[in-house]
Amino acid sequence: MRRTLMSAVAALLAIGGLDCLEAQQPAAAPAAAPTAGARDSLAQTLDRERATPARRSLPAASRFTWGDLNIPAGTSVEGPIAAARGNVNVRGLVNGDVYAVGGDVVVHSGGEVTGSALALQGKVIIDGGRVGGEMKAATPIGAPTGEEQALVGAAAVQHALKISLGWFVVVLLVGLGVIIFSGAQLEAVVQALENRFSTALWLGIAAQVGVIPLLVVLCLALTLTVVGILLIPFAIVACILGVAGLVTLGALAAASVAGHAIVRQGPNVRVRAIQSLLVGTMILVIPWLANALLVNSAWAEMLARLAAIAITWVAASAGLGAALMARGGVRRVQVRMASVEVQPAGWQTPTPIGGIVAARRPSATPSAPTGTPR
Numbered sequence: 001m002r003r004t005l006m007s008a009v010a011a012l013l014a015i016g017g018l019d020c021l022e023a024q025q026p027a028a029a030p031a032a033a034p035t036a037g038a039r040d041s042l043a044q045t046l047d048r049e050r051a052t053p054a055r056r057s058l059p060a061a062s063r064f065t066w067g068d069l070n071i072p073a074g075t076s077v078e079g080p081i082a083a084a085r086g087n088v089n090v091r092g093l094v095n096g097d098v099y100a101v102g103g104d105v106v107v108h109s110g111g112e113v114t115g116s117a118l119a120l121q122g123k124v125i126i127d128g129g130r131v132g133g134e135m136k137a138a139t140p141i142g143a144p145t146g147e148e149q150a151l152v153g154a155a156a157v158q159h160a161l162k163i164s165l166g167w168f169v170v171v172l173l174v175g176l177g178v179i180i181f182s183g184a185q186l187e188a189v190v191q192a193l194e195n196r197f198s199t200a201l202w203l204g205i206a207a208q209v210g211v212i213p214l215l216v217v218l219c220l221a222l223t224l225t226v227v228g229i230l231l232i233p234f235a236i237v238a239c240i241l242g243v244a245g246l247v248t249l250g251a252l253a254a255a256s257v258a259g260h261a262i263v264r265q266g267p268n269v270r271v272r273a274i275q276s277l278l279v280g281t282m283i284l285v286i287p288w289l290a291n292a293l294l295v296n297s298a299w300a301e302m303l304a305r306l307a308a309i310a311i312t313w314v315a316a317s318a319g320l321g322a323a324l325m326a327r328g329g330v331r332r333v334q335v336r337m338a339s340v341e342v343q344p345a346g347w348q349t350p351t352p353i354g355g356i357v358a359a360r361r362p363s364a365t366p367s368a369p370t371g372t373p374r
Helices: 002-024 036-050 154-195 197-222 226-260 269-293 298-325
Strands: 064-066 069-071 076-078 081-084 088-090 093-095 098-101 105-108 117-120 124-127 135-138
Touching: 036 098, 069 081, 081 088, 088 098, 098 105, 105 117, 117 124, 124 135, 124 154, 135 154, 154 197, 154 226, 154 269, 154 298, 197 226, 197 298, 226 269, 226 298, 269 298
Parallel strands: 064 081, 069 088, 076 093, 081 098, 088 105, 098 117, 105 124, 117 135
Antiparallel strands: none
16 A cells, blocks of 8 residues: 555656646747738739739738648648748648748648649759649749749659650651651651761761851851842841751651661551651650659769760761751762672573574484494
8 A cells, every 4th residue: 555655656746847847948939920021022022923924823922821831641721822931841632732932842742732833932842742733943033043943853853854755745746747748858868877877977067067157158248249238137047947957857867767777667658757757766865864864963964964965966967967968858869889790691692783582502412322223
């Protein structure tokens, strides 16, 4: 009985000591309430942002929570939700858009935003979550820097992948149009590139070096006459369009040549050309996809970008040279083949010019052996 009473007394004393310790600790300081000037500054910033068509959906200043805003896991809230001078940590579900001014939008694992995520003077960070709409981090209008801020994490990877895949679709659509409307010209450039690749590469490099001096000489020559001075703007535009057309035709030819290594045959010439263009474009876009996947690693991203630029430049330069060799696909490049002398068959005899038909040489019939008894 004594032991029981002593245990109860000790427990009461321990609880009392803990209460005293908790009473001695300072309470957590509540979040500082925004001043009227801070609220006015936020309202003015939002008004300037709403003046742009891309950010008309920004909520009013009264909808912004001052400081950090947390969406716990397992909860679902209706958007838009917004925070000023703090981060928005999403671990649950937000049915709508998420905004942060002066902070980051962080979508943690298990979190989901069905709308868009916008951070002004902050970043959009995907930490295992998902954003269904647009993700953008930017500097507000009128800020000193005025530059777009880079995305990080999975958001940066998604942004880079979208750019690479977008260019893949654009090149593929342009190539399909060239095959349909100018298939013969493309085939001529492809033939020149396949037969004389090294010559086309050096010619393309020389064309890149000499295009600016050539344009300058052309403009100086036009200044000799009054009419020529008026034609200078048209000459510059025509030169730019011509170079762009040759580069595009050459790049498509390079993609087709890369695809020919895999696509050996097809139902017909046009189908094989389309298949080769598709496969070749995928081969050339693979280095850029690798660069997009490594965008969060500085050194790996730099090496992947250099490799992608080098491969693309070589392909475009060789294609440009092939397009110049084929004169934009107007003529086909003739390839010299070694001549082989064909020996006539032994039984043939030369046919006279007079028109007498050649005949086989008569074969001798074996004679009967002599001395054979009858």
